[in-house]
Amino acid sequence: MGQQQLLLLVLSTVIVGLATVAGIQAFSENQAQASQDALVQRGTSIASDIQGLYGKPTQMGGVNDFTASSVTGESIANRLGYEVTGTSSGTATVSAEGAGTGGSCDISTGSTGTNGSVDIECTSDDASQTVTVTYDPDDNDGDGNVVATSFSSS
Numbered sequence: 001m002g003q004q005q006l007l008l009l010v011l012s013t014v015i016v017g018l019a020t021v022a023g024i025q026a027f028s029e030n031q032a033q034a035s036q037d038a039l040v041q042r043g044t045s046i047a048s049d050i051q052g053l054y055g056k057p058t059q060m061g062g063v064n065d066f067t068a069s070s071v072t073g074e075s076i077a078n079r080l081g082y083e084v085t086g087t088s089s090g091t092a093t094v095s096a097e098g099a100g101t102g103g104s105c106d107i108s109t110g111s112t113g114t115n116g117s118v119d120i121e122c123t124s125d126d127a128s129q130t131v132t133v134t135y136d137p138d139d140n141d142g143d144g145n146v147v148a149t150s151f152s153s154s
Contacts, residue, residue, distance in 0.1 A: 031100070035126035038099035040149065043122045043133035046094070046105060047147045049080050050118050050135050066109045066116030066137075073107035076118065100126025113138035129153055 053076065056062025061079055063071055072090035085104065086093035096103035103124040110117040117136040129151045139146050 032126060032128055034098075035100035035103065035124050036129060036131070038103065039096055039105075039122040039124055039127055039131040040133075042096040042099060042103075042105055043120045043131050044147070044149065046080075046082075046107065046120045047118070047133045047135045050076060050107075050120075051137075051147065053079060054115075054135075054137050064115065066118055067111050068116075071109055071116075073109060073118070076109070077107050096122050096124065099124040103127075110134075112136060 053061075053063050054066075058064055063076070063079070065071065073092040074084060074087050074090060077084050077092040077094055082092070082094045084092045085095055091106050091108040093104050093106050096105050099122070101124065103122070103126075105120050105122040108119050108121075110119055113136060115137050117134055117138075120133040120135075122131040122133070130153070132150045132152065134148045134150075136146055136148070
C-alpha cells in the first residue's frame with residue numbers, strides 16, 4: 001500500500017472511533033433524560049389520581065382532609081389500588097415503571113393549609129434529579145395551581 005492509502009485508512013479509523021464514542025455518549029444522555037421524564041410522568045399521574053380521590057365523596061372512598069390522622073401515604077396508595085413496595089412513618093413507596101434502575105415514588109401527607117397536602121417524591125438511580133410533585137387542594141402558594149412540580153439534585 002502507498003502512503004496515501006495508509007493515511008486514508010488511519011484517518012477513517014479515527015473518524016469511525018470518534019463517531020462511536022459520540023454515539024455512546026448521546027445514548028447515555030438520552031437514557032438519563034428518558035428516566036427523568038418517566039419520573040415526572042409517574043409523579044404527575046399519581047397526583048392526578050389523588051386529585052380525583054379528593055373530589056370523591058367520603059362515602060365512596062374519597063378523602064376530604066389530608067391532615068386527618070387516618071389519612072397517610074399508605075392509606076392513599078391503598079385506596080388508589082397501587083402496589084405498595086415499602087412503608088415508613090406513614091409514607092408509602094410505589095414503583096415508577098420505566099424510570100430505570102431503582103425507580104420509585106414516595107407518597108406522604110403534609111399539614112399545609114386547611115385540608116393538608118400530598119407530596120410525591122420520585123427518584124431513580126438513572127435520573128440526575130429527584131422529582132417532587134405536590135398536590136395542595138387549597139392552593140396555599142396562591143399561584144392558581146393545585147399541582148406543583150419541582151426538581152432537586154439527587
